[in-house]
Amino acid sequence: xxxxxxxxxxxxxxxxxxxxxxxxxxxxxxxxxxxxxxxxxxxxxxxxxxxxxxxxxxxxxxxxxxxxxxxxxxxxxxxxxxxxxxxxxxxxxxxxxxxxxxxxxxxxxxxxxxxxxxxxxxxxxxxxxxxxxxxxxxxxxxxxxxxxxxxxxxxxxxxxxxxxxxxxxxxxxxxxxxxxxxxxxxxxxxxxxxxxxxxxxxxxxxxxxxxxxxxxxxxxxxxxxxxxxxxxxxxxxxxxxxxxxxxxxxxxxxxxxxxxxxxxxxxxxxxxxxxxxxxxxxxxxxxxxxxxxxxxxxxxxxxxxxxxxxxxxxxxxxxxxxxxxxxxxxxxxxxxxxxxxxxxxxxxxxxxxxxxxxxx
Ligand code: AHR
Numbered sequence: 001x002x003x004x005x006x007x008x009x010x011x012x013x014x015x016x017x018x019x020x021x022x023x024x025x026x027x028x029x030x031x032x033x034x035x036x037x038x039x040x041x042x043x044x045x046x047x048x049x050x051x052x053x054x055x056x057x058x059x060x061x062x063x064x065x066x067x068x069x070x071x072x073x074x075x076x077x078x079x080x081x082x083x084x085x086x087x088x089x090x091x092x093x094x095x096x097x098x099x100x101x102x103x104x105x106x107x108x109x110x111x112x113x114x115x116x117x118x119x120x121x122x123x124x125x126x127x128x129x130x131x132x133x134x135x136x137x138x139x140x141x142x143x144x145x146x147x148x149x150x151x152x153x154x155x156x157x158x159x160x161x162x163x164x165x166x167x168x169x170x171x172x173x174x175x176x177x178x179x180x181x182x183x184x185x186x187x188x189x190x191x192x193x194x195x196x197x198x199x200x201x202x203x204x205x206x207x208x209x210x211x212x213x214x215x216x217x218x219x220x221x222x223x224x225x226x227x228x229x230x231x232x233x234x235x236x237x238x239x240x241x242x243x244x245x246x247x248x249x250x251x252x253x254x255x256x257x258x259x260x261x262x263x264x265x266x267x268x269x270x271x272x273x274x275x276x277x278x279x280x281x282x283x284x285x286x287x288x289x290x291x292x293x294x295x296x297x298x299x300x301x302x303x304x305x306x307x308x309x310x311x312x313x314x315x316x317x318x319x320x321x322x323x324x325x326x327x328x329x330x331x332x333x334x335x336x337x338x339x340x341x342x343x344x345x346x347x348x349x350x351x352x353x354x355x356x357x358x359x360x
Contacts, residue, residue: 065098069118071128074106076237077265078295082360083315090318129154132208140164153317156210169338171313177218198227201249203235205262235266242266246273258288264298267291271306282306283347299355309346
Protein backbone atom coordinates (compact mmCIF):
# COMPACT_ATOMS: atom_id res chain seq x y z
CA UNK A 1 0.00 0.00 0.00
CA UNK A 2 1.21 3.45 -0.84
CA UNK A 3 0.08 4.93 2.42
CA UNK A 4 -2.37 4.54 5.19
CA UNK A 5 -2.09 7.83 6.97
CA UNK A 6 -5.22 9.58 7.95
CA UNK A 7 -4.75 13.28 7.92
CA UNK A 8 -7.93 15.02 8.92
CA UNK A 9 -7.91 16.87 5.69
CA UNK A 10 -11.59 17.32 5.20
CA UNK A 11 -13.17 18.37 8.43
CA UNK A 12 -16.29 16.49 9.36
CA UNK A 13 -18.24 19.74 9.33
CA UNK A 14 -17.15 20.53 5.81
CA UNK A 15 -18.05 17.14 4.51
CA UNK A 16 -21.35 17.17 6.34
CA UNK A 17 -22.25 20.44 4.63
CA UNK A 18 -21.26 19.01 1.27
CA UNK A 19 -23.40 15.99 1.86
CA UNK A 20 -26.76 17.53 2.59
CA UNK A 21 -29.26 15.51 0.61
CA UNK A 22 -27.46 12.20 0.84
CA UNK A 23 -29.71 9.76 2.60
CA UNK A 24 -27.93 7.30 4.78
CA UNK A 25 -30.54 4.68 5.38
CA UNK A 26 -31.30 1.65 3.34
CA UNK A 27 -34.69 3.17 2.51
CA UNK A 28 -35.10 5.58 -0.38
CA UNK A 29 -35.87 9.06 0.89
CA UNK A 30 -38.94 10.97 -0.21
CA UNK A 31 -38.16 13.29 -3.06
CA UNK A 32 -40.41 16.33 -3.24
CA UNK A 33 -39.49 18.91 -5.88
CA UNK A 34 -38.20 21.40 -3.35
CA UNK A 35 -35.47 19.06 -2.14
CA UNK A 36 -33.60 19.89 -5.32
CA UNK A 37 -31.45 22.26 -3.34
CA UNK A 38 -29.72 19.20 -1.87
CA UNK A 39 -27.92 18.67 -5.15
CA UNK A 40 -26.53 22.14 -5.11
CA UNK A 41 -25.62 22.06 -1.45
CA UNK A 42 -23.75 18.83 -1.97
CA UNK A 43 -20.93 20.64 -3.73
CA UNK A 44 -21.36 24.11 -2.42
CA UNK A 45 -18.77 23.93 0.33
CA UNK A 46 -15.44 23.60 -1.34
CA UNK A 47 -13.92 26.55 0.42
CA UNK A 48 -11.74 25.16 3.19
CA UNK A 49 -10.57 27.52 5.92
CA UNK A 50 -7.01 28.79 5.46
CA UNK A 51 -5.67 26.62 8.28
CA UNK A 52 -7.09 23.50 6.70
CA UNK A 53 -5.64 24.42 3.34
CA UNK A 54 -2.21 24.76 4.89
CA UNK A 55 -2.58 21.31 6.47
CA UNK A 56 -3.57 19.71 3.20
CA UNK A 57 -0.66 21.31 1.38
CA UNK A 58 1.69 19.86 4.01
CA UNK A 59 0.11 16.43 3.64
CA UNK A 60 0.49 16.53 -0.12
CA UNK A 61 4.12 17.55 0.21
CA UNK A 62 4.74 14.66 2.64
CA UNK A 63 3.21 12.19 0.21
CA UNK A 64 0.46 11.36 2.69
CA UNK A 65 -2.18 11.34 0.01
CA UNK A 66 -5.04 8.89 -0.11
CA UNK A 67 -4.81 7.25 -3.51
CA UNK A 68 -8.19 6.68 -5.16
CA UNK A 69 -8.74 4.90 -8.46
CA UNK A 70 -12.02 5.87 -10.12
CA UNK A 71 -13.31 3.54 -12.84
CA UNK A 72 -15.74 5.84 -14.62
CA UNK A 73 -18.33 4.63 -17.15
CA UNK A 74 -17.42 7.04 -19.93
CA UNK A 75 -18.39 10.48 -21.20
CA UNK A 76 -21.72 9.60 -22.79
CA UNK A 77 -23.90 12.33 -21.32
CA UNK A 78 -24.05 15.73 -19.64
CA UNK A 79 -24.78 13.87 -16.41
CA UNK A 80 -21.56 11.89 -16.76
CA UNK A 81 -19.56 15.06 -17.39
CA UNK A 82 -20.95 16.59 -14.19
CA UNK A 83 -20.14 13.37 -12.30
CA UNK A 84 -16.54 13.32 -13.55
CA UNK A 85 -16.16 16.97 -12.63
CA UNK A 86 -17.49 16.25 -9.15
CA UNK A 87 -14.79 13.60 -8.59
CA UNK A 88 -12.01 15.66 -10.12
CA UNK A 89 -12.79 18.71 -8.03
CA UNK A 90 -13.19 16.69 -4.82
CA UNK A 91 -10.26 14.27 -5.04
CA UNK A 92 -7.54 16.88 -5.38
CA UNK A 93 -4.10 16.98 -3.80
CA UNK A 94 -5.22 20.05 -1.87
CA UNK A 95 -7.92 17.89 -0.31
CA UNK A 96 -5.41 15.14 0.48
CA UNK A 97 -6.00 12.78 -2.43
CA UNK A 98 -4.34 11.46 -5.52
CA UNK A 99 -7.03 10.55 -8.07
CA UNK A 100 -6.31 8.01 -10.78
CA UNK A 101 -9.16 8.48 -13.24
CA UNK A 102 -10.10 6.00 -15.95
CA UNK A 103 -12.76 6.53 -18.64
CA UNK A 104 -14.01 3.10 -19.75
CA UNK A 105 -15.82 4.40 -22.83
CA UNK A 106 -18.97 2.55 -21.80
CA UNK A 107 -17.25 -0.85 -21.95
CA UNK A 108 -17.24 -3.26 -19.02
CA UNK A 109 -14.01 -4.92 -20.19
CA UNK A 110 -12.26 -1.53 -19.98
CA UNK A 111 -13.52 -1.05 -16.44
CA UNK A 112 -12.28 -4.49 -15.43
CA UNK A 113 -8.85 -3.62 -16.89
CA UNK A 114 -8.87 -0.32 -15.01
CA UNK A 115 -9.70 -2.05 -11.71
CA UNK A 116 -6.86 -4.54 -12.26
CA UNK A 117 -4.51 -1.65 -12.97
CA UNK A 118 -5.63 0.08 -9.75
CA UNK A 119 -4.91 -3.14 -7.84
CA UNK A 120 -1.44 -3.33 -9.41
CA UNK A 121 -0.79 0.27 -8.45
CA UNK A 122 -1.81 -0.56 -4.88
CA UNK A 123 -4.30 2.28 -4.59
CA UNK A 124 -5.96 2.82 -1.23
CA UNK A 125 -9.54 2.78 -2.51
CA UNK A 126 -11.22 1.71 -5.72
CA UNK A 127 -14.38 3.54 -6.75
CA UNK A 128 -16.48 2.09 -9.55
CA UNK A 129 -19.52 3.41 -11.42
CA UNK A 130 -20.27 0.08 -13.08
CA UNK A 131 -21.35 0.16 -16.73
CA UNK A 132 -23.64 -2.84 -16.16
CA UNK A 133 -24.82 -4.71 -13.07
CA UNK A 134 -23.45 -8.21 -13.63
CA UNK A 135 -20.10 -9.90 -14.25
CA UNK A 136 -17.95 -8.37 -11.51
CA UNK A 137 -17.26 -11.22 -9.09
CA UNK A 138 -13.80 -12.21 -10.34
CA UNK A 139 -12.27 -8.75 -10.36
CA UNK A 140 -13.89 -7.86 -7.02
CA UNK A 141 -12.38 -11.03 -5.53
CA UNK A 142 -8.99 -9.81 -6.74
CA UNK A 143 -9.50 -6.42 -5.07
CA UNK A 144 -10.62 -8.15 -1.86
CA UNK A 145 -7.56 -10.37 -1.90
CA UNK A 146 -5.38 -7.28 -2.30
CA UNK A 147 -7.15 -5.72 0.70
CA UNK A 148 -8.45 -2.75 -1.25
CA UNK A 149 -11.94 -1.52 -0.36
CA UNK A 150 -14.26 -1.08 -3.33
CA UNK A 151 -16.87 1.68 -3.17
CA UNK A 152 -19.67 1.66 -5.75
CA UNK A 153 -21.03 4.97 -6.90
CA UNK A 154 -23.93 5.89 -9.21
CA UNK A 155 -24.87 2.51 -10.69
CA UNK A 156 -25.17 -0.70 -8.73
CA UNK A 157 -23.56 -4.13 -9.12
CA UNK A 158 -25.55 -7.33 -8.81
CA UNK A 159 -23.11 -9.71 -7.07
CA UNK A 160 -23.75 -12.95 -5.20
CA UNK A 161 -21.51 -11.93 -2.28
CA UNK A 162 -22.20 -8.43 -1.00
CA UNK A 163 -19.02 -8.41 1.06
CA UNK A 164 -17.17 -7.93 -2.24
CA UNK A 165 -17.88 -4.22 -2.05
CA UNK A 166 -17.86 -1.89 0.93
CA UNK A 167 -20.87 0.26 0.10
CA UNK A 168 -22.82 1.99 -2.63
CA UNK A 169 -24.03 5.58 -3.02
CA UNK A 170 -26.32 6.78 -5.80
CA UNK A 171 -29.80 7.57 -7.02
CA UNK A 172 -32.88 5.38 -6.68
CA UNK A 173 -33.44 4.58 -10.35
CA UNK A 174 -36.54 2.49 -9.77
CA UNK A 175 -38.18 5.25 -7.80
CA UNK A 176 -37.28 7.73 -10.55
CA UNK A 177 -39.18 5.50 -13.01
CA UNK A 178 -42.15 5.11 -10.67
CA UNK A 179 -42.29 8.89 -10.13
CA UNK A 180 -42.25 9.44 -13.90
CA UNK A 181 -45.19 7.07 -14.44
CA UNK A 182 -47.13 8.75 -11.63
CA UNK A 183 -46.38 12.17 -13.11
CA UNK A 184 -47.71 11.00 -16.50
CA UNK A 185 -50.87 9.55 -14.98
CA UNK A 186 -51.53 12.81 -13.12
CA UNK A 187 -50.86 14.91 -16.22
CA UNK A 188 -53.14 12.84 -18.45
CA UNK A 189 -55.87 12.97 -15.82
CA UNK A 190 -55.50 16.75 -15.49
CA UNK A 191 -55.66 17.08 -19.29
CA UNK A 192 -58.87 15.04 -19.38
CA UNK A 193 -57.10 12.11 -21.08
CA UNK A 194 -57.15 9.71 -18.15
CA UNK A 195 -59.27 7.13 -20.00
CA UNK A 196 -57.74 7.65 -23.44
CA UNK A 197 -55.66 4.99 -25.17
CA UNK A 198 -52.07 6.24 -24.80
CA UNK A 199 -49.21 5.02 -27.01
CA UNK A 200 -45.75 5.12 -25.47
CA UNK A 201 -42.24 4.37 -26.72
CA UNK A 202 -39.15 4.15 -24.52
CA UNK A 203 -35.56 5.06 -25.35
CA UNK A 204 -33.71 2.88 -22.87
CA UNK A 205 -30.26 3.40 -21.46
CA UNK A 206 -27.42 0.91 -21.80
CA UNK A 207 -29.08 -2.48 -21.39
CA UNK A 208 -28.10 -4.07 -18.09
CA UNK A 209 -27.03 -0.79 -16.46
CA UNK A 210 -28.85 -0.31 -13.18
CA UNK A 211 -29.99 3.13 -14.38
CA UNK A 212 -31.71 1.38 -17.30
CA UNK A 213 -33.01 -1.58 -15.31
CA UNK A 214 -34.43 0.56 -12.50
CA UNK A 215 -36.06 3.20 -14.71
CA UNK A 216 -37.57 0.62 -17.07
CA UNK A 217 -38.94 -1.44 -14.17
CA UNK A 218 -40.09 1.59 -12.20
CA UNK A 219 -41.98 3.11 -15.12
CA UNK A 220 -43.34 -0.31 -16.11
CA UNK A 221 -44.79 -0.83 -12.64
CA UNK A 222 -46.80 2.38 -13.02
CA UNK A 223 -48.26 1.55 -16.46
CA UNK A 224 -52.06 1.85 -16.68
CA UNK A 225 -54.34 -0.60 -18.49
CA UNK A 226 -55.04 1.95 -21.22
CA UNK A 227 -51.36 2.68 -21.87
CA UNK A 228 -49.66 0.71 -24.66
CA UNK A 229 -45.89 0.36 -24.64
CA UNK A 230 -45.37 0.20 -28.41
CA UNK A 231 -41.61 -0.34 -28.32
CA UNK A 232 -38.54 -0.12 -26.10
CA UNK A 233 -35.03 0.09 -27.54
CA UNK A 234 -31.68 1.19 -26.23
CA UNK A 235 -30.27 4.57 -27.19
CA UNK A 236 -27.19 3.81 -25.04
CA UNK A 237 -27.62 7.03 -23.05
CA UNK A 238 -26.26 9.12 -25.96
CA UNK A 239 -27.90 11.92 -27.91
CA UNK A 240 -26.92 10.56 -31.34
CA UNK A 241 -28.19 7.05 -30.67
CA UNK A 242 -31.33 8.44 -29.03
CA UNK A 243 -32.03 10.45 -32.16
CA UNK A 244 -31.37 7.45 -34.40
CA UNK A 245 -33.73 5.17 -32.45
CA UNK A 246 -36.43 7.85 -32.29
CA UNK A 247 -36.21 8.32 -36.06
CA UNK A 248 -36.87 4.62 -36.49
CA UNK A 249 -39.78 4.68 -33.97
CA UNK A 250 -41.36 7.57 -35.90
CA UNK A 251 -41.14 5.59 -39.12
CA UNK A 252 -42.81 2.56 -37.51
CA UNK A 253 -45.53 4.33 -35.51
CA UNK A 254 -47.45 7.42 -36.53
CA UNK A 255 -49.49 7.69 -33.33
CA UNK A 256 -46.94 8.10 -30.53
CA UNK A 257 -48.33 10.07 -27.58
CA UNK A 258 -45.44 9.79 -25.12
CA UNK A 259 -41.68 9.23 -25.35
CA UNK A 260 -39.93 8.06 -22.19
CA UNK A 261 -36.22 8.85 -22.53
CA UNK A 262 -34.06 7.21 -19.88
CA UNK A 263 -31.73 10.21 -19.86
CA UNK A 264 -31.74 13.83 -20.95
CA UNK A 265 -29.26 13.42 -23.79
CA UNK A 266 -31.45 10.82 -25.48
CA UNK A 267 -34.38 13.22 -25.01
CA UNK A 268 -32.45 15.93 -26.86
CA UNK A 269 -31.92 13.46 -29.72
CA UNK A 270 -35.60 12.45 -29.64
CA UNK A 271 -36.71 16.10 -29.84
CA UNK A 272 -34.48 16.63 -32.90
CA UNK A 273 -35.92 13.52 -34.57
CA UNK A 274 -39.53 14.59 -33.83
CA UNK A 275 -38.99 18.07 -35.22
CA UNK A 276 -37.22 16.70 -38.31
CA UNK A 277 -40.25 14.45 -38.89
CA UNK A 278 -42.49 17.53 -38.87
CA UNK A 279 -44.15 16.62 -35.56
CA UNK A 280 -44.42 18.61 -32.36
CA UNK A 281 -43.57 17.81 -28.74
CA UNK A 282 -43.48 19.35 -25.28
CA UNK A 283 -46.26 21.06 -23.31
CA UNK A 284 -47.79 22.72 -26.39
CA UNK A 285 -47.02 19.86 -28.81
CA UNK A 286 -48.54 16.50 -29.71
CA UNK A 287 -45.94 14.23 -28.09
CA UNK A 288 -45.18 14.30 -24.35
CA UNK A 289 -41.45 13.95 -23.59
CA UNK A 290 -40.41 12.53 -20.23
CA UNK A 291 -36.74 12.44 -19.36
CA UNK A 292 -34.32 11.63 -16.53
CA UNK A 293 -31.28 13.41 -15.05
CA UNK A 294 -32.41 17.09 -14.95
CA UNK A 295 -29.12 18.49 -16.17
CA UNK A 296 -28.93 22.18 -17.01
CA UNK A 297 -29.48 21.59 -20.75
CA UNK A 298 -32.75 19.80 -19.89
CA UNK A 299 -33.92 22.95 -18.13
CA UNK A 300 -33.09 24.88 -21.34
CA UNK A 301 -35.10 22.34 -23.28
CA UNK A 302 -38.09 22.52 -20.91
CA UNK A 303 -37.95 26.33 -20.96
CA UNK A 304 -37.87 26.18 -24.79
CA UNK A 305 -41.03 24.03 -24.65
CA UNK A 306 -39.49 20.82 -26.03
CA UNK A 307 -39.39 18.49 -22.98
CA UNK A 308 -42.27 18.21 -20.51
CA UNK A 309 -40.54 16.86 -17.42
CA UNK A 310 -37.16 15.61 -16.20
CA UNK A 311 -36.68 13.37 -13.18
CA UNK A 312 -33.53 14.22 -11.29
CA UNK A 313 -30.58 11.90 -10.98
CA UNK A 314 -27.96 13.62 -8.87
CA UNK A 315 -24.41 13.26 -10.24
CA UNK A 316 -22.52 15.07 -7.48
CA UNK A 317 -21.12 11.97 -5.84
CA UNK A 318 -17.51 13.13 -5.36
CA UNK A 319 -18.07 14.67 -1.91
CA UNK A 320 -20.27 11.74 -0.89
CA UNK A 321 -17.59 9.21 -1.72
CA UNK A 322 -15.03 11.43 0.06
CA UNK A 323 -17.16 11.33 3.20
CA UNK A 324 -17.31 7.54 3.00
CA UNK A 325 -13.53 7.33 2.62
CA UNK A 326 -12.96 9.68 5.55
CA UNK A 327 -15.22 7.54 7.72
CA UNK A 328 -13.41 4.38 6.69
CA UNK A 329 -10.07 6.04 7.40
CA UNK A 330 -11.36 6.88 10.86
CA UNK A 331 -12.38 3.27 11.38
CA UNK A 332 -16.06 4.13 11.38
CA UNK A 333 -18.90 2.04 10.00
CA UNK A 334 -20.56 3.19 6.80
CA UNK A 335 -24.07 2.40 5.61
CA UNK A 336 -23.99 -0.26 2.95
CA UNK A 337 -26.62 1.39 0.75
CA UNK A 338 -26.85 5.18 0.57
CA UNK A 339 -29.61 6.72 -1.52
CA UNK A 340 -29.46 10.36 -2.55
CA UNK A 341 -32.56 12.59 -2.39
CA UNK A 342 -33.86 13.46 -5.83
CA UNK A 343 -36.63 15.66 -7.21
CA UNK A 344 -38.37 16.22 -10.52
CA UNK A 345 -39.02 19.29 -12.62
CA UNK A 346 -41.70 20.11 -15.18
CA UNK A 347 -42.89 23.05 -17.21
CA UNK A 348 -45.44 24.14 -14.60
CA UNK A 349 -42.54 25.24 -12.37
CA UNK A 350 -40.40 28.39 -12.30
CA UNK A 351 -37.63 26.61 -14.18
CA UNK A 352 -35.42 29.66 -14.79
CA UNK A 353 -35.18 30.35 -11.08
CA UNK A 354 -34.58 26.69 -10.20
CA UNK A 355 -31.97 26.34 -12.95
CA UNK A 356 -30.09 29.42 -11.72
CA UNK A 357 -29.69 27.79 -8.31
CA UNK A 358 -28.36 24.45 -9.57
CA UNK A 359 -24.77 23.34 -10.10
CA UNK A 360 -25.18 21.06 -13.12
O1 AHR B 1 -26.09 6.08 -14.24
C1 AHR B 1 -26.62 7.34 -14.41
C2 AHR B 1 -26.99 7.53 -15.85
O2 AHR B 1 -25.85 7.36 -16.64
C3 AHR B 1 -27.51 8.89 -16.23
O3 AHR B 1 -28.88 8.95 -16.24
C4 AHR B 1 -27.05 9.00 -17.63
O4 AHR B 1 -27.14 10.27 -18.17
C5 AHR B 1 -25.72 8.42 -17.55
O5 AHR B 1 -25.21 8.06 -18.74
